[in-house]
Amino acid sequence: MARKRTDEGKECDVIGCSRPALRSVATKKFSSAVPDAQVPGSRRVHVCKDHYKKFRKKTKRDRKLERLDW
Numbered sequence: 001m002a003r004k005r006t007d008e009g010k011e012c013d014v015i016g017c018s019r020p021a022l023r024s025v026a027t028k029k030f031s032s033a034v035p036d037a038q039v040p041g042s043r044r045v046h047v048c049k050d051h052y053k054k055f056r057k058k059t060k061r062d063r064k065l066e067r068l069d070w
């Protein structure tokens with residue numbers, strides 16, 4: 001078994017993804033930033049590097065849009 005040895009041994013919470021988790025983020029924020037990713041209904045989700053990247057990209061763009069708003 002080639003199980004990874006991350007500190008907490010957690011996997012990405014996105015359904016269908018089993019890469020090692022890198023970060024935990026607020027579920028609401030995550031699912032609004034990455035709507036095509038299904039996550040369980042807990043408050044925070046642990047996400048892998050790839051999903052975290054997607055999340056970061058989206059949130060950056062949102063911040064820009066907010067600025068343009070005023």
Ligand SMILES: [Zn+2]
Binds near residue numbers: 018049
């Ligand atoms: Zn993932």
